[in-house]
Amino acid sequence: xxxxxxxxxxxxxxxxxxxxxxxxxxxxxxxxxxxxxxxxxxxxxxxxxxxxxxxxxxxxxxxxxxxxxxxxxxxxxxxxxxxxxxxxxxxxxxxxxxxxxxxxxxxxxxxxxxxxxxxxxxxxxxxxxxxxxxxxxxxxxxxxxxxxxxxxxxxxxxxxxxxxxxxxxxxxxxxxxxxxxxxxxxxxxxxxxxxxxxxxxxxxxxxxxxxxxxxxxxxxxxxxxxxxxxxxxxxxxxxxxxxxxxxxxxxxxxxxxxxxxxxxxxxxxxxxxxxxxxxxxxxxxxxxxxxxxxxxxxxxxxxxxxxxxxxxxxxxxxxxxxxxxxxxxxxxxxxxxxxxxxxxxxxxxxxxxxxxxxxxxxxxxxxxxxxxxxxxxxxxxxxxxxxxxxxxxxxxxxxxxxxxxxxxxxxxxxxxxxxxxxxxxxxxxxxxxxxxxxxxxxxxxxxxxxxxxxxxxxxxxxxxxxxxxxxxx
Amino acid sequence: xxxxxxxxxxxxxxxxxxxxxxxxxxxxxxxxxxxxxxxxxxxxxxxxxxxxxxxxxxxxxxxxxxxxxxxxxxxxxxxxxxxxxxxxxxxxxxxxxxxxxxxxxxxxxxxxxxxxxxxxxxxxxxxxxxxxxxxxxxxxxxxxxxxxxxxxxxxxxxxxxxxxxxxxxxxxxxxxxxxxxxxxxxxxxxxxxx
Ligand code: SF4
Numbered sequence: 001x002x003x004x005x006x007x008x009x010x011x012x013x014x015x016x017x018x019x020x021x022x023x024x025x026x027x028x029x030x031x032x033x034x035x036x037x038x039x040x041x042x043x044x045x046x047x048x049x050x051x052x053x054x055x056x057x058x059x060x061x062x063x064x065x066x067x068x069x070x071x072x073x074x075x076x077x078x079x080x081x082x083x084x085x086x087x088x089x090x091x092x093x094x095x096x097x098x099x100x101x102x103x104x105x106x107x108x109x110x111x112x113x114x115x116x117x118x119x120x121x122x123x124x125x126x127x128x129x130x131x132x133x134x135x136x137x138x139x140x141x142x143x144x145x146x147x148x149x150x151x152x153x154x155x156x157x158x159x160x161x162x163x164x165x166x167x168x169x170x171x172x173x174x175x176x177x178x179x180x181x182x183x184x185x186x187x188x189x190x191x192x193x194x195x196x197x198x199x200x201x202x203x204x205x206x207x208x209x210x211x212x213x214x215x216x217x218x219x220x221x222x223x224x225x226x227x228x229x230x231x232x233x234x235x236x237x238x239x240x241x242x243x244x245x246x247x248x249x250x251x252x253x254x255x256x257x258x259x260x261x262x263x264x265x266x267x268x269x270x271x272x273x274x275x276x277x278x279x280x281x282x283x284x285x286x287x288x289x290x291x292x293x294x295x296x297x298x299x300x301x302x303x304x305x306x307x308x309x310x311x312x313x314x315x316x317x318x319x320x321x322x323x324x325x326x327x328x329x330x331x332x333x334x335x336x337x338x339x340x341x342x343x344x345x346x347x348x349x350x351x352x353x354x355x356x357x358x359x360x361x362x363x364x365x366x367x368x369x370x371x372x373x374x375x376x377x378x379x380x381x382x383x384x385x386x387x388x389x390x391x392x393x394x395x396x397x398x399x400x401x402x403x404x405x406x407x408x409x410x411x412x413x414x415x416x417x418x419x420x421x422x423x424x425x426x427x428x429x430x431x432x433x434x435x436x437x438x439x440x441x442x443x444x445x446x447x448x449x450x451x452x453x454x455x456x457x458x459x460x461x462x463x464x465x466x467x468x469x470x471x472x473x
Numbered sequence: 474x475x476x477x478x479x480x481x482x483x484x485x486x487x488x489x490x491x492x493x494x495x496x497x498x499x500x501x502x503x504x505x506x507x508x509x510x511x512x513x514x515x516x517x518x519x520x521x522x523x524x525x526x527x528x529x530x531x532x533x534x535x536x537x538x539x540x541x542x543x544x545x546x547x548x549x550x551x552x553x554x555x556x557x558x559x560x561x562x563x564x565x566x567x568x569x570x571x572x573x574x575x576x577x578x579x580x581x582x583x584x585x586x587x588x589x590x591x592x593x594x595x596x597x598x599x600x601x602x603x604x605x606x607x608x609x610x611x612x613x614x615x616x617x618x619x620x621x622x623x624x625x626x627x628x629x630x631x632x633x634x635x636x637x638x639x640x641x642x643x644x645x646x647x648x649x650x651x652x653x654x655x656x657x658x659x660x661x662x663x664x665x666x667x
Contacts, residue, residue: 016652016655016656016659017652017655021633022633022634022637023633023634023648024632024634026649026652026655026656028656028659028660028663037503037504037556038555038556038557040505040506040507041506041507041508041557044506044507045646049646051650054656055665057666058665065503066503066504081501081504082504084504084505084506085504087504087506088504088505088506091506133555133557134554134555135553135554135555135579149555149579150555150579150582151555151556151557151560151579151582151583151586152557152583153557153583153586153587153644153645153646154582154583154586156646157645157646157649160646160649160650161649161650161652161653161656162656162660163649163652163656165634165645165648165649167632169578199491199549199552200491200548200549200552200575200577203549203575203577203578204578230553233549233552233577233578235578235579299491299493299552301491317489317490317491317547320489410500410554411500411501412500412501412503412504429493429495429553429554431493431495431496431553432495432496432518433495433496433499433518434495434500437499437518438518
């Protein structure tokens with residue numbers, strides 16, 4: 001057989017019926033992740049058609065998008081943003097119970113953002129096909145799984161048949177070489193890549209991130225990179241599984257155990273792209289050139305280095321974006337006044353992210369007038385962070401430590417900023433209104449977010465991480 | 474679903490590139506558990522002023538755009554979140570077809586799954602359409618062309634299965650359900666308990 005890419009191998013292994021001119025391929029789905037916002041209409045469709053969930057054991061549900069991040073009151077009531085949000089949660093509880101789907105709900109010690117808990121539980125595994133009614137399903141590609149977001153109609157398809165109709169996408173190799181400089185995070189790297197590719201540069205493609213830089217990343221960092229593939233328009237992002245992947249997965253609740261583990265690892269080792277495998281497109285990135293990176297505009301493609309001047313607008317749209325963001329062309333974003341800082345989301349809400357934030361905040365106070373929300377990605381992350389005392393570092397610095405959920409990433413649970421406020425956010429989208437009507441969002445790494453909270457303006461984390469610099473300052 | 478064979482309307486234009494699904498329908502309106510009634514939130518924060526009245530500067534609020542069911546947009550329409558609430562909101566608002574030089578993957582799938590035509594034309598054709606708002610267009614699904622008032626035509630590609638579903642008013646669900654035997658065979662061959 002000719003040389004195949006990682007993508008080809010996973011795709012080929014899941015074809016139930018092959019693509020023809022008239023019909024797309026029918027692809028088998030190994031794992032279906034479900035949350036409260038994009039599933040109710042799909043379950044309703046099943047009910048209307050008198051269908052059952054075909055593979056409840058391959059379906060995993062959680063509550064994350066519309067859930068409050070403040071603890072329940074003394075009366076046990078949770079601070080839902082609306083009765084409708086509460087009803088949506090209740091609906092998933094009902095649907096999961098009725099169909100025998102495991103739900104990591106309020107009583108679960110594993111509840112959290114869908115793309116955080118899948119990997120944590122070891123449910124996400126190399127070689128799998130994984131879908132979810134959520135565009136950041138691309139996160140799971142960090143494990144060498146073909147993982148992508150689908151709409152609610154397709155959620156219904158997968159619930160009922162465990163299959164999805166798909167045309168084969170094209171492949172794009174993003175080859176990254178060189179070492180990341182100290183203080184430069186995986187988030188900076190992926191923002192930089194999106195800046196190069198453009199907000200639609202990956203449309204129609206599955207990206208495979210390759211090269212020495214990618215191999216050197218931890219699993220958490222790989223998840224941050226794959227998570228944002230969709231921000232370049234790509235269907236999915238993939239990284240070949242290796243010893244880093246296997247070490248991370250070993251012993252997790254859903255991971256294979258004993259002899260089955262060894263057999264699985266042997267299979268997973270075969271997944272990497274063959275030497276000489278062809279991609280439809282290739283892009284080369286020099287990691288050494290990446291600096292702390294943020295966004296100046298209203299989509300993730302507007303990524304620039306924190307200390308680089310904002311580019312002159314090329315068209316009316318960019319002029320409007322500058323206007324909306326109230327930033328000036330020719331000036332760096334560094335130094336812009338900050339109102340709110342949000343740390344969390346499926347991009348940067350894992351333990352390693354919180355440690356990076358703590359490293360910057362430890363023994364310091366955030367600037368007066370800045371509101372900082374730190375929201376762990378899951379209950380597991382919350383427990384681990386509290387066991388290390390990170391929560392105390394955060395609260396001592398003046399930040400709020402919340403319960404897990406999507407929170408201000410999507411701002412549909414009531415956590416949001418006010419019109420005109422500038423939010424430095426570790427999440428993945430800076431669209432107009434994403435974090436509340438009229439809110440100005442600047443995407444950044446956890447360390448940049450923390451440094452900006454301290455300074456009260458967009459700040460370089462390296463000024464807080466390097467002790468010599470600090471003494472000189 | 475009802476068959477979609479021909480759409481005849483004047484065009485409305487939203488010329489911005491990268492109109493993301495958060496702009497089509499902001500996340501705070503996603504707590505619904507039904508598909509119905511989302512039209513009133515379509516383009517919400519663009520369409521209404523702070524006091525809830527119509528924003529006169531929003532293109533679709535102008536009198537010549539009212540009632541149009543064909544929307545011509547800038548490049549990369551529907552990027553961002555996978556929310557199917559975006560096509561539901563557009564359809565409920567009265568849009569039956571979106572035309573652009575590029576439409577984001579997940580949005581396009583979602584749109585076609587709901588009988589909302591998502592049509593990609595060349596950049597030059599898109600520029601021309603953007604520059605001529607309010608012209609009478611006829612979209613012929615079977616013929617895969619847009620008829621212009623001067624008798625000219627713009628052809629477009631349509632994924633053959635989506636085209637079949639649109640023309641016959643069937644959805645993909647039925648096609649998938651017909652494959653139960655093949656799915657069961659695949660499961661048996663891969664050690665998946667049925
Ligand atoms: S954290 Fe944000 S991007 Fe991730 S699943 Fe939640 S809403 Fe989506």
